[in-house]
Amino acid sequence: MSQFENLKLDKQLCFALYSATNNITRLYRSLLDDYDLTYPQYLVLLVLWEKDGIAIKEVMKKLNLDSGTLSPIIKRLQNAGMVEKVRTDKDERIVRLLLTDKSRKLEPMIAKVQEQVACQTQLNSTEFFELLDRLNQLASSLSNRNARDSAA
Numbered sequence: 001m002s003q004f005e006n007l008k009l010d011k012q013l014c015f016a017l018y019s020a021t022n023n024i025t026r027l028y029r030s031l032l033d034d035y036d037l038t039y040p041q042y043l044v045l046l047v048l049w050e051k052d053g054i055a056i057k058e059v060m061k062k063l064n065l066d067s068g069t070l071s072p073i074i075k076r077l078q079n080a081g082m083v084e085k086v087r088t089d090k091d092e093r094i095v096r097l098l099l100t101d102k103s104r105k106l107e108p109m110i111a112k113v114q115e116q117v118a119c120q121t122q123l124n125s126t127e128f129f130e131l132l133d134r135l136n137q138l139a140s141s142l143s144n145r146n147a148r149d150s151a152a
Contacts, residue, residue, distance in 0.1 A: 027120055031113045035106060036080065040073045042110065048083065048099050049107050056085075056095045064143075082106075 002008070009015055028039050037045070047054060047062050054062075060070050074097065077083040082103040088094045118128060 024117065024121075027117050028113070031116060032110075035109065035113075037110075038073075038076075040069075041077055041080075041082070044070070044073055044077060044097075045082065045099075045103060045106075045110070048097055048103070052099045053096050056097060059097060077103075 005011065025039055028042065032039060032042055043063055044059060047059050056067075056070070056074070059065075060067060063070070074083065074085070078085065080102075081100055084098045084100060086096050086098055088096060121128060123131060
């Protein structure tokens with residue numbers, strides 16, 4: 001038995017985040033199944049619904065994914081008729097992702113999925129956005145620290 005109070009599981013921020021993430025991701029998965037979407041595909045579509053025609057490198061940056069992880073997700077979205085890959089005329093090395101009519105028509109239905117998930121959190125609107133803001137601050141702070149450590 002540990003003599004350190006800070007080593008108790010219920011005192012771990014990492015475990016609380018891990019547990020919450022697993023639960024919310026499971027909820028998304030169950031709701032996204034109706035639309036033949038995986039959670040990672042949903043994340044890519046979120047980026048594109050925000051800015052259609054974005055370069056794949058920007059999608060990688062926004063989602064903090066490497067090309068080995070993102071490429072199969074994009075391939076599955078292409079095969080499902082949700083996105084198209086296009087090279088730009090100015091620089092053929094830049095590949096952009098474009099939404100299809102199918103994925104544009106899906107957006108309002110997926111907006112309802114997100115509302116269902118937000119409702120399941122049982123947080124009111126203020127609590128929801130305060131938590132979101134705090135988590136974004138935490139992610140940014142940790143990301144900045146990791147970037148500084150990597151540069152050193």
